[in-house]
Amino acid sequence: MKTPIELKILDPRLGSEWPLPEYATPGSAGMDLRAVIDAPLVLEPGQSELVPTGMAIHIGDASLAATILPRSGLGHKRGIVLGNLVGLIDSDYQGPLMCSLWNRSNQSVTIEPGERVAQLVFLPVVQAAFTQVASFDASERGEGGFGHSGTQ
Numbered sequence: 001m002k003t004p005i006e007l008k009i010l011d012p013r014l015g016s017e018w019p020l021p022e023y024a025t026p027g028s029a030g031m032d033l034r035a036v037i038d039a040p041l042v043l044e045p046g047q048s049e050l051v052p053t054g055m056a057i058h059i060g061d062a063s064l065a066a067t068i069l070p071r072s073g074l075g076h077k078r079g080i081v082l083g084n085l086v087g088l089i090d091s092d093y094q095g096p097l098m099c100s101l102w103n104r105s106n107q108s109v110t111i112e113p114g115e116r117v118a119q120l121v122f123l124p125v126v127q128a129a130f131t132q133v134a135s136f137d138a139s140e141r142g143e144g145g146f147g148h149s150g151t152q
């Protein structure tokens with residue numbers, strides 16, 4: 001069962017010239033977002049640019065969020081990942097959905113208008129209410145972390 005999420009088209013080319021984001025297969029976790037830009041965008045090595053996706057969403061439910069993740073092929077083969085590593089979309093955000101595209105490669109990369117550049121993944125969220133304590137009950141790990149358990 002899919003969860004309805006409100007979507008507003010901000011650029012009319014989305015939904016006409018280019019399809020709206022959709023799950024490519026029944027088991028897909030993400031749906032690809034497009035670079036809704038007017039002209040090819042050249043990203044020089046190390047450069048990042050904020051690119052519109054041509055749409056806005058309003059999740060409207062604090063127990064859900066969306067993340068924007070890199071596409072594997074683009075990230076691995078062409079070096080285009082996200083300038084913020086992962087984008088987090090709050091459930092009350094109603095502004096334009098943007099992708100920070102970062103060329104982490106050592107070659108210039110051209111992004112074409114309408115190119116699928118990242119993917120949107122919806123996730124459940126738990127909001128925490130902190131209960132302040134002076135000490136914790138003992139756990140097996142205790143304060144060990146950051147490699148404490150070794151590598152093998």
Ligand SMILES: O=c1ccn([C@H]2C[C@H](O)[C@@H](COP(=O)(O)OP(=O)(O)OP(=O)(O)O)O2)c(=O)[nH]1
Pocket residue numbers: 068084086087088089090091093096097098099100
């Ligand atoms: O890749 C992204 C990341 C964020 N956003 C939007 C949705 C999100 O709800 C809002 C704020 O993001 P975040 O909280 O990560 O950024 P911030 O720097 O803390 O901004 P703010 O002070 O507005 O919360 O920006 C995007 O469109 N794309």
Ligand SMILES: [Mg+2]
Pocket residue numbers: none
């Ligand atoms: Mg914030």
